[in-house]
Amino acid sequence: MKIATYNVNGINGRLSVLLQWLDEAKPDIICLQELKAPNEKFPQKPLRDLGYTALWHAQKSWNGVAILSRVGEIHEVRRGLPGNPDDMQSRYIEAAVAGIVIAGLYLPNGNPRPGPKFDYKLRWFERLIAHAATLMESGHPVILAGDFNVMPTDLDVYKPERWLDDALFAPEVRAAYFELLEQGWTDALRSLHPGEAIYTFWDYFRNAYARNAGLRIDHLLLSPSLTDRLIAAGVDRHVRSWEKTSDHAPVWVDLRNRSKAKR
DNA sequence: ATGCCTAATGCAATTAGA
Numbered sequence: 001m002k003i004a005t006y007n008v009n010g011i012n013g014r015l016s017v018l019l020q021w022l023d024e025a026k027p028d029i030i031c032l033q034e035l036k037a038p039n040e041k042f043p044q045k046p047l048r049d050l051g052y053t054a055l056w057h058a059q060k061s062w063n064g065v066a067i068l069s070r071v072g073e074i075h076e077v078r079r080g081l082p083g084n085p086d087d088m089q090s091r092y093i094e095a096a097v098a099g100i101v102i103a104g105l106y107l108p109n110g111n112p113r114p115g116p117k118f119d120y121k122l123r124w125f126e127r128l129i130a131h132a133a134t135l136m137e138s139g140h141p142v143i144l145a146g147d148f149n150v151m152p153t154d155l156d157v158y159k160p161e162r163w164l165d166d167a168l169f170a171p172e173v174r175a176a177y178f179e180l181l182e183q184g185w186t187d188a189l190r191s192l193h194p195g196e197a198i199y200t201f202w203d204y205f206r207n208a209y210a211r212n213a214g215l216r217i218d219h220l221l222l223s224p225s226l227t228d229r230l231i232a233a234g235v236d237r238h239v240r241s242w243e244k245t246s247d248h249a250p251v252w253v254d255l256r257n258r259s260k261a262k263r
Numbered sequence: 264a265t266g267c268c269t270a271a272t273g274c275a276a277t278t279a280g281a
Binding site: 009010012013014034036037060061062109110111149163166167168201203204205206207208215217246247 | 266267268269270271272278279280281
């Protein structure tokens with residue numbers, strides 16, 4: 001079973017790229033971020049024509065997350081992170097699909113730092129850590145997938161020294177990421193490719209993709225029972241070279257089917 | 264320090280992204 005995350009940077013502006021990639025890669029479950037469209041403008045029909053049902057949590061202009069599936073019903077668990085009823089930004093959606101709890105998230109960017117946006121990022125991260133702890137304690141197979149807006153280590157940045165003061169690489173943000181991992185989550189891509197520079201984002205400026213001036217900020221974190229099923233993980237980086245493409249590339253994991261002998 | 268690019272909104276220029 002292939003599960004992916006993809007920050008599309010505008011689902012309607014990038015729809016042809018999204019559909020082409022889905023048709024080519026045929027992932028089973030996909031978490032999308034940055035829909036940048038109101039709920040009523042979610043392109044349900046073209047996705048359904050490709051065999052995907054969808055659940056989305058969007059808002060006008062900014063943010064917006066969705067879960068797509070072609071392997072069975074999407075059972076919504078929650079939309080929005082608990083812990084702040086005043087938070088109106090559509091950045092979190094959680095559903096049960098094919099026996100797995102899928103948490104799709106779009107962590108705040110946080111720039112400029114310092115400032116209110118950075119404070120919001122840190123508070124949002126704290127809420128994620130608290131909620132992820134309850135998911136971990138549940139014992140269910142869980143995957144936290146999305147745009148975390150964090151490069152965990154120097155290896156995840158083309159030029160780390162230039163990013164030290166940035167909200168995506170600040171010490172307190174990386175510390176929050178590792179505090180989350182310490183609950184028992186496995187960073188799927190890094191666990192299978194230790195020591196390898198792999199990026200998921202290249203900005204539109206300065207010919208960044210051609211220079212491979214990238215960042216690794218999109219992550220798939222697996223609970224222990226899913227880590228045992230992890231076969232492969234990768235980035236479909238060629239999608240970043242397409243016309244009208246997002247500044248992110250899709251990231252995916254391949255999981256072994258549940259063993260009947262063990263159940 | 265800022266622009267470089269791109270999208271959404273809405274029809275010009277601003278906000279936001281990372």
